[in-house]
Amino acid sequence: MNQYEVMYVIDPALEDSARIELINRFSDLVKKNGGEVDRVDEWGKRRLAYAIQYKTEGYYVLMYIKAPAELPREIERNMQISDSVLRYLTVRYEGELPAKREPLKPYVARDAQAPAEAPAPAAEPAEAPAPAAEPETVAEPVDDEKPESEAE
Numbered sequence: 001m002n003q004y005e006v007m008y009v010i011d012p013a014l015e016d017s018a019r020i021e022l023i024n025r026f027s028d029l030v031k032k033n034g035g036e037v038d039r040v041d042e043w044g045k046r047r048l049a050y051a052i053q054y055k056t057e058g059y060y061v062l063m064y065i066k067a068p069a070e071l072p073r074e075i076e077r078n079m080q081i082s083d084s085v086l087r088y089l090t091v092r093y094e095g096e097l098p099a100k101r102e103p104l105k106p107y108v109a110r111d112a113q114a115p116a117e118a119p120a121p122a123a124e125p126a127e128a129p130a131p132a133a134e135p136e137t138v139a140e141p142v143d144d145e146k147p148e149s150e151a152e
Contacts, residue, residue: 001035001066003097008079008088009058012045022084023061029078035067038097052086064097 008026010019027037043060052058065071072090079088 001068002092004065004067004072005091005093006063006065006075008061009086010061011084011086012057012059014084019059026075029075030065030067030071033071033074035065035071038064038066041100055086058086
């Protein structure tokens with residue numbers, strides 16, 4: 001059996017229960033077809049690099065699986081059929097399972113941020129850094145002759 005990394009982006013407008021059901025559906029698909037799910041990482045809602053189907057956000061899910069060689073085609077076929085999946089990618093990898101990533105802070109629109117958050121005053125440095133020494137410049141010789149061309 002081969003190891004695969006399956007990343008897919010779900011429509012963020014999907015309700016929580018429907019999203020969990022969709023993630024479980026893909027995990028069950030792997031198990032029913034002779035594979036095993038090593039880990040499912042839900043990265044959460046993230047901003048997309050470009051709009052997909054007029055959506056600028058997506059819910060990212062990363063799934064690590066061990067499966068026979070025919071299974072990735074079946075997973076991608078099911079993801080393509082599903083209207084809730086915006087994008088997907090399946091990659092075969094070798095080696096150990098990577099360490100779980102720490103989740104990043106969720107995307108917060110700038111309009112929703114409170115203006116009351118003021119940056120903390122910067123502490124004064126203990127010593128001023130010493131000025132850097134000027135590097136020596138070396139002048140290159142200049143050739144005053146014009147290059148001869150074949151046209152002259």
